[in-house]
Amino acid sequence: MGDYELSDLQHGKAECRLVRVDRSGEHHVLHDLNVTTQLRGDFATAYTEGDNSHVHATDTQKNSVFALAREHGVTSPEAFLLVLADHWAAQPWVTGTWFAAEQFAWERLPANGHSFVRSGQETRTAWVQTYGDDRFVLAGLKDLVVLKSTGSEFHGFPRDRFTTLAETDDRILATSVTATWRYGSGQARPPEGVDYDAMHAAVRTALLDAFARTHSLALQQTIHAMATAALDVSPEIAEIRIACPNKHHFLVDLTPFDLDNPGEIFFAADRPYGLISATVSRAGGAGEPRAWSGIG
Numbered sequence: 619m620g621d622y623e624l625s626d627l628q629h630g631k632a633e634c635r636l637v638r639v640d641r642s643g644e645h646h647v648l649h650d651l652n653v654t655t656q657l658r659g660d661f662a663t664a665y666t667e668g669d670n671s672h673v674h675a676t677d678t679q680k681n682s683v684f685a686l687a688r689e690h691g692v693t694s695p696e697a698f699l700l701v702l703a704d705h706w707a708a709q710p711w712v713t714g715t716w717f718a719a720e721q722f723a724w725e726r727l728p729a730n731g732h733s734f735v736r737s738g739q740e741t742r743t744a745w746v747q748t749y750g751d752d753r754f755v756l757a758g759l760k761d762l763v764v765l766k767s768t769g770s771e772f773h774g775f776p777r778d779r780f781t782t783l784a785e786t787d788d789r790i791l792a793t794s795v796t797a798t799w800r801y802g803s804g805q806a807r808p809p810e811g812v813d814y815d816a817m818h819a820a821v822r823t824a825l826l827d828a829f830a831r832t833h834s835l836a837l838q839q840t841i842h843a844m845a846t847a848a849l850d851v852s853p854e855i856a857e858i859r860i861a862c863p864n865k866h867h868f869l870v871d872l873t874p875f876d877l878d879n880p881g882e883i884f885f886a887a888d889r890p891y892g893l894i895s896a897t898v899s900r901a902g903g904a905g906e907p908r909a910w911s912g913i914g
C-alpha cells in the first residue's frame with residue numbers, strides 16, 4: 619500500500635428542513651430554513667480504522683438543529699447558526715464547524731394570523747464557520763432575478779477572428795444575483811449586536827437600487843456598483859462577493875416577415891450564459907479566506 623495522507627475531513631447532516639412557528643404574538647411568524655451542519659476535528663480514525671468513538675453522528679447533529687431551535691428560538695438564520703456553532707464548537711474532538719442555512723420567505727395572508735403564501739423568488743442564505751474560538755458570519759441571497767429593459771450597453775470589446783457579437787448601445791440586461799457578504803471588522807469575530815434581519819433587508823435594497831440606477835456599460839460595471847452600494851450600507855460589512863449569469867436576450871430578426879423590430883421582440887436564451895463575478899472588500903481590510911472555505 620502507498621503512503622497516503624488524509625485531509626479535509628468533515629461530516630454533518632445536509633439540508634435539515636426546519637420550520638419554526640412562533641406563536642408568542644397575536645399573529646404567527648414562520649421561519650422556514652434548510653440547515654446544513656458540518657464538523658471538522660479529530661475524526662481520522664473513523665476513516666482509517668472504522669473507529670467511530672469520536673464521530674458525532676450526523677443524526678445527532680440533525681437532532682440538535684430541531685432541539686436548539688426549540689430551546690433558543692429562531693430570530694434570524696445568522697443568529698440561529700451561531701447558536702449551533704456555539705454548541706458544536708464546545709464538543710470534544712471538534713476543532714472547527716461549518717453551518718449553512720437557506721431561508722424561504724412566507725408572507726401572512728390577510729384573512730387571519732396563521733395562513734401564509736410563499737413570497738419572494740429569491741432565497742436568503744447564511745453561513746457560520748468556526749475555527750477554534752474564531753467565528754465568521756456570512757450572509758447573502760441567491761436567485762434574485764432582475765431585468766432592465768434599457769439603460770444597458772456593451773461595446774468596445776476586442777474583436778478577433780472568432781468575434782461575431784455586435785456592439786450595442788441599448789440592450790436588455792437580465793441576471794440572477796447571487797451575493798454573499800461577510801460581517802466583520804478585522805477580528806475573527808462578527809461584530810456584536812448586529813441586527814441581521816435589518817441588515818439583510820438594507821443590503822438587498824441597496825443591491826436592487828444600484829442595479830436599477832446604474833447605466834450599465836457592462837454587467838461587470840453593474841456588479842461593481844451593486845457591491846460598493848452594499849458596502850456603503852454599513853462598516854460592519856467587510857467584503858462582498860457577487861456572481862451573476864448574463865441572461866442574454868437576443869433581438870429577433872423579423873425582416874423575413876416584413877416586420878421591423880425596434881427593441882420590442884426578444885428571444886430569452888437560457889444557455890449558454892455569461893458568468894461574471896467579483897469580490898469587493900474594504901481597502902486595507904484583512905481578507906478572511908477561512909470565512910469562505912467551502913462556499914461556492
Ligand SMILES: O=c1[nH]c(=O)c2[nH]c(=O)[nH]c2[nH]1
Nearest residue numbers: 772783835836837838864892
Ligand atoms: O456585460 C457583458 N459583459 C461581458 O463580458 C460580455 N460578453 C458578452 O458576450 N456579452 C457581455 N456582456
